[in-house]
Amino acid sequence: MSAGTLYRGREGMWSWVAHRVTGVLIFFFLFVHVLDTALVRVSPEAYDDVVATYKTPVVNVMEYGLVAAILFHALNGLRVIAVDFWSKGPRYQKQMLWTVVGVWVVLMAGAFYPVLSHTLHTLFGS
Amino acid sequence: MSAETTPATADDVSLYDVDNPAPVIEAPRKRTKKTPKSTRTNFELYGWLFMRLSGIVLVVLVLGHLLIQLVLDGGVTKIGFAFVAGRWASPFWQAWDLIMLWLAMLHGANGLRTVINDYAERANTRFWLKMLLYTATVFTVLLGTLVIFTFDPNIR
Ligand code: HEM
Numbered sequence: 301m302s303a304g305t306l307y308r309g310r311e312g313m314w315s316w317v318a319h320r321v322t323g324v325l326i327f328f329f330l331f332v333h334v335l336d337t338a339l340v341r342v343s344p345e346a347y348d349d350v351v352a353t354y355k356t357p358v359v360n361v362m363e364y365g366l367v368a369a370i371l372f373h374a375l376n377g378l379r380v381i382a383v384d385f386w387s388k389g390p391r392y393q394k395q396m397l398w399t400v401v402g403v404w405v406v407l408m409a410g411a412f413y414p415v416l417s418h419t420l421h422t423l424f425g426s
Numbered sequence: 427m428s429a430e431t432t433p434a435t436a437d438d439v440s441l442y443d444v445d446n447p448a449p450v451i452e453a454p455r456k457r458t459k460k461t462p463k464s465t466r467t468n469f470e471l472y473g474w475l476f477m478r479l480s481g482i483v484l485v486v487l488v489l490g491h492l493l494i495q496l497v498l499d500g501g502v503t504k505i506g507f508a509f510v511a512g513r514w515a516s517p518f519w520q521a522w523d524l525i526m527l528w529l530a531m532l533h534g535a536n537g538l539r540t541v542i543n544d545y546a547e548r549a550n551t552r553f554w555l556k557m558l559l560y561t562a563t564v565f566t567v568l569l570g571t572l573v574i575f576t577f578d579p580n581i582r
């Protein structure tokens with residue numbers, strides 16, 4: 301291997317970057333999410349109004365993005381835990397990363413219709 | 427150096443003896459009286475462990491939450507005040523949401539603390555970013571807890 305000094309981290313570095321970015325994103329979502337849920341203490345109308353935005357196509361697509369971020373963070377988090385605690389973890393870290401990517405692709409494909417069906421129906425008719 | 431002050435010059439004989447002891451080299455990172463108290467706890471170790479333990483629990487809580495809210499039973503379209511009232515009528519889902527709130531907020535806040543420590547280089551910036559983070563975290567956790575415990579289905 302000769303590329304040595306050009307890249308330092310390869311897959312492991314990019315998975316770490318993605319883990320960090322998704323973690324920060326989820327935290328910001330959660331902050332807003334607790335605020336919008338708190339509207340149930342204001343009035344049913346106030347809550348239903350804000351939840352109506354969750355049902356618009358644009359926000360619906362963002363929800364699919366949120367699912368993508370959480371699924372990656374969760375699966376890769378389990379991989380990080382396996383690398384740290386399983387004696388063979390470090391040796392198989394690369395195989396586990398591709399397993400994470402594979403499972404993520406399958407789950408994202410499976411979530412596509414259930415999460416976005418509302419938008420598909422409003423945009424293209426039932 | 428003259429021969430008088432250097433007791434031994436032969437290769438296999440020690441330079442030092444009882445009257446001329448070798449200088450003491452302290453072990454690196456040895457705790458001394460000058461070491462600040464705050465570095466003497468295992469806080470970072472417990473934080474590291476907490477990230478992993480809470481992560482395992484959050485897999486179940488958060489993925490279960492997303493399945494219920496976005497996939498089952500009509501997905502987002504079913505959500506509304508009446509839906510929340512139905513769910514929080516059950517202590518099981520109240521406890522689920524409460525534990526999820528606390529674990530996700532503490533896990534996320536501790537993660538963000540690491541991110542701030544990594545990127546904010548000026549001591550002042552670090553300090554204020556962390557104060558902002560801690561304030562937002564305490565506020566969110568308390569608000570969410572209050573909402574779960576004081577929820578009133580007959581508010582109107
Ligand atoms: C777009 C996706 C999501 C939707 C539609 C959604 C929907 C809801 C709804 C309707 C509630 C009210 C209570 C209940 O039914 O259990 C709720 C509460 C809650 N959700 Fe979500 N949720 C989503 C994503 C998330 C994520 C990703 C997290 C965690 C990181 C999360 C954490 C919470 C917490 C902690 C509560 C309790 C809030 C409180 O104490 O006031 N949710 N969510």
Ligand code: HEM
Nearest residue numbers: 320323324326327374377378481484485530534537538540
């Ligand atoms: C769904 C289950 C989850 C699992 C299995 C998980 C796992 C992990 C693990 C093991 C770490 C430590 C990584 C390391 O030390 O290198 C971590 C970091 C982090 N997590 Fe999670 N997590 C989950 C959910 C969440 C949620 C809901 C949030 C946001 C509220 C979040 C935000 C973060 C952040 C900001 C970091 C710091 C990233 C970094 O330092 O690069 N995680 N997660």
